[in-house]
Amino acid sequence: MSKLDELKEILKKLIAIPSVTGNEHDIAIYIADYLRQCGVDSVELQPVEGNRLNVVAHLKGEKVGPVVLLTGHMDTVAPGEGWRTDPFKATERDGRIYGRGAADMKGGIAAILVAIRNAAAQREQMRGEAIIAFVCDEEAYSKGVDALIRSGIRADYGIAAEPEWDAVIGAVGKMLIKVRVYGIAAHGSQPEKGINAVEEGAKFLAALDRLPLGQHPKLGCQQYVTLKMEGGFKEYGVVVPEYCEILINKHTVPSETRETVLRDMRELVERLGLRARFEFELQQPYYDAFDLAPDLKPFERVKNIFEEVTGRKMKSAYCSGVSDNNRWVIDAGIPVICLGPHGEGYHQKDEWVELKTVEQMSEIYQRLLMET
Known part of the structure; x- marks a missing residue:
């Protein structure tokens, strides 16, 4: 043969x-x-x-x-x-x-x-x-x-x-980041008494393009991509959402690490002056x-x-x-x-x-x- x-x-x-x-x-x-x-x-x-x-x-x-x-x-x-x-x-x-x-x-x-x-x-x-x-x-x-x-x-x-x-x-590398947004529930007729987690999350997402991106001569720069956002009632209710969850994908270049990416996201929350509490958690799969x-x-x-x-x-x-x-x-x-x-x-x-x-x-x- x-x-x-x-x-x-x-x-x-x-x-x-x-x-x-x-x-x-x-x-x-x-x-x-x-x-x-x-x-x-x-x-x-x-x-x-x-x-x-x-x-x-x-x-x-x-x-x-x-x-x-x-x-x-x-x-x-x-x-x-x-x-x-x-x-x-x-x-x-x-x-x-x-x-x-x-x-x-x-x-x-x-x-x-x-x-x-x-x-x-x-x-x-x-x-x-x-x-x-x-x-x-x-x-x-x-x-x-x-x-x-x-x-x-x-x-x-x-x-x-x-x-x-x-x-x-x-x-490139890959990061999958779960963002948890914690607000305060309130009656929908009195939103000023609460903190709307969905709106706070939306403000954060709208500002993602302000984050610095690492550069590489062959791999270029890799953007943040929102994959999912979920919050608010599962059954109808006039309630200010107290929780929101976001899933973000970030491909990376060699100069970007999990530490630098998560640091940049936390600093963005601070610069925006958002009132909700944000938590960031790296999900699998993760690749450098x-x-x-x-x-x-x-x-x-x-x-x-x-x-x-x-x-x-x-x-x-x-x-x-x-x-x-x-x-x-x-x-x-x-x-x-x-x-x-x-x-x-x-x-x-x-x-x-x-x-x-x-x-x-x-x-x-x-x-x-x-x-x-």
Whole structure:
């Protein structure tokens, strides 16, 4: 069987195992079984929550070299409606594989698995150690990667096989802030005797655009976005609302932290002279922004191999969304870039991955282990 045929076979099996967030158990079992058959040194099924699992494997070469993390997430978003094909039955057409998770990111998982099988068969030529980590819950709260970080996982550098054909070396962060506004109830005919929590909250929201925004040369500045505001009676009553709750999303750049953002919001309340009492609480999920230096030594090797294999210049990119990579870089302290097979339509109908790039990325991952 050719390498491409093996990649297609594995990818089709992965797509046929539904793994919408919360249901990653079966795909974790399949991946763990495959890795055991590859002859890696160890395979662990790490419990995360309920029957949800991470898969962690180790493969050590016989030559001296770095510890390299190869990682990806096993969960996908729900398929939704309007597909031209069965989202859980891989369809091959025009050099592409269609199916839920084909790009995000079962194509990347297949590429890693075949790279590890080939490296294990040549471990006398392999340099250093590979840690293979496939996690659950990336599409929701990153509970999988959080469990791995708590376990003390360490590596010199890593690659997340996300569908990024340019190397993502930086990304925004994300804060979800619950604002509780406490006023004083009064009869609606005598509002001066109370403090209207809804009106006070509205004044605060109207002034959000006065808050300072951090700047980044690649990520720009990220705005405050009001997601929800709720207050007042649930059943009709002529009562000045004594409570209001607001949910605000704030994507961040590296210069912005939870401390600076919450400080700025508290200071805004003071400047406005609002009479209600405001409480701010950071909600999950929370991610710090990051920006890796593009000239880090390990990534120079990644760049060279990528360009040799693909014949294409590897560019640096920055992501306007968050992922497990924020956790790897900031919380685990491991410089991890996103670089994986090219595809489109992730989180949409008719998702696809380009088979040629799955094969190329598998070769790149393997060569990193053999030549670093």
